[in-house]
Amino acid sequence: LYGRRKEAALPFCQIGSEGGFLPAPVQRDQVLIAPAERADVIVDFTSVPVGTELYLINEGPDKAFQGGKAGTDYSPADPATTGQIMKLVVEALTSPDTTVPPSQLSLPPFEPLGKASRIRRLSLSEQKSSSLPHVGPRQMLLGTMDRNGAPVPMRWDDPVTEDPTLGTTEIWEIHNFTKDAHPIHVHEVQFQVLDRQQAGHAARPVEPWESGFKDTAVAYPGVVTRLKATFDRAGRYVWHCHMLEHEDNEMMRPYTVG
Ligand SMILES: [Cu+2]
DSSP states (O other): OBOTTSOBOOOEEEEEETTEEEEEEEEESOOOOOTTOOOEEEOOOTTSOTTOEEEEEOOSOSSOOOSSOBTTTBOOOOTTTTTEEEEEEOOOOSSOOOOOOGGGOOOOOOOOOOOOSEEEEEEEEEEEOSSOGGGOEEEEEEEEEOTTSOEEEEOTTSOOOOOOOTTEEEEEEEEEOSSSOEEEEESSOOBEEEEEEETTSOOEEOOGGGSSOBSEEEEOTTEEEEEEEEEOSOEEEEEEESSHHHHTTTOEEEEEEO
16 A cells, blocks of 8 residues: 555555465565455554545556566556556544454464375466467466476366375476466365475475465466365366466366366
8 A cells, every 4th residue: 555655655464365364464565466366454544644545556567477576577567557456545433443453363273284195297388379479479278297397288178187086185386387477276175385496496485475275376487386285075177377368278277076
């Protein structure tokens, strides 16, 4: 939340993500939200004078997100259009405030998933057009990986390759071979993000605000993102990139639990 002169005005507190409460509240002054990700936040306006105008703004890029920070790694969204989200005007209290300050909240105990019985290596790949190779990739594809660590891209119609046994816990390693970040969404389950690892580097622990249960996680280019889920309901589901232009253009795959 920013004031009129674009000064950072008000930090807030994140208490939840897609799958429920975080293990503990996390103090933040901005959130990174990809399509399908959700954040439950508490904003405390107690110390803000009545009449103050605040703005919730979007600093994400107006082109494909590849990771990094606004202003350093990419230009933020156009403040006249895509950069605008919401304006808030602080009014006087109309009834007694009985809410609990975020720093005094106690959240339900967090129970992590048990040991995984299988690790799957999965891939995100891009495919160039043979007729228009200069206009960027024609398709992004999900897939598996071969013994040598090379991606094996697959289409929606290809046979199911992800088939967890009912009731088992698996780790899915998402290897992103594309140039862009993709929000990977797995239907039916809530997963834990374990860590992220760039080739040749040590794995980075998950961010505190990603340490609860989630159903969507950003997979950065050149990075392995590790997810852990328990597949406790039989059936046929899908996993996919949640950017609509990608998911509707082959970046979606069926998976079965049984
Ligand atoms: Cu995508």
